Amino acid sequence: MTDTIAAAPAVPTPVPTPVPPAGSEAGTEQDARWLTAAVDLATRNVAEGGGPFGAVVVVDGRVVGTGQNRVTRDLDPTAHAEVQAIRDACRALGTFSLAGATMYTSCEPCPLCLAATLWARVDRVVFAADRHDAARAGFDDSAFYALFAQDRATWSMPVVAHRVDGADAPMRAWLDLTERVRY
Ligand SMILES: [Zn+2]
Numbered sequence: 001m002t003d004t005i006a007a008a009p010a011v012p013t014p015v016p017t018p019v020p021p022a023g024s025e026a027g028t029e030q031d032a033r034w035l036t037a038a039v040d041l042a043t044r045n046v047a048e049g050g051g052p053f054g055a056v057v058v059v060d061g062r063v064v065g066t067g068q069n070r071v072t073r074d075l076d077p078t079a080h081a082e083v084q085a086i087r088d089a090c091r092a093l094g095t096f097s098l099a100g101a102t103m104y105t106s107c108e109p110c111p112l113c114l115a116a117t118l119w120a121r122v123d124r125v126v127f128a129a130d131r132h133d134a135a136r137a138g139f140d141d142s143a144f145y146a147l148f149a150q151d152r153a154t155w156s157m158p159v160v161a162h163r164v165d166g167a168d169a170p171m172r173a174w175l176d177l178t179e180r181v182r183y
Pocket of ligand 1: 080082109110111112114
């Protein structure tokens with residue numbers, strides 16, 4: 001048996017983890033038109049004292065809701081443009097489901113807004129600027145995405161699970177309700 005010392009394999013130059021692709025599909029010219037409307041809402045909102053975010057909800061080529069960031073004006077940290085647009089669209093359509101709709105937003109939805117669009121059952125989301133543009137402007141979208149990717153035990157905001165007696169009572173009450181409205 002012969003000992004051989006293999007030449008150390010060349011250490012590949014570390015490749016930085018690529019930023020995931022911004023979207024899962026390419027936008028269309030029609031998308032560009034609605035995005036421009038969302039961007040205009042966002043820019044106008046800055047002039048009116050709001051945050052630099054705007055969104056429009058479109059169903060069958062028609063705007064059914066619009067939103068601008070109203071966090072500071074309305075003293076509402078959840079008044080993000082997409083949330084506002086969802087509320088506006090749902091009020092206009094008299095529904096809590098936006099199935100069949102597309103959300104056009106001036107900037108990549110933050111985790112709150114992405115979850116809100118999922119809850120609203122929106123079909124598709126199209127955005128213009130991204131989380132990195134938002135970060136450069138001082139917003140935490142990118143930081144929150146990074147946080148969600150981390151173990152919760154490392155968060156500066158403790159999230160405490162404490163299963164008190166009756167913790168499952170609301171869910172049992174819901175399941176016992178024969179005429180519950182599913183959403
Ligand atoms: Zn948001």
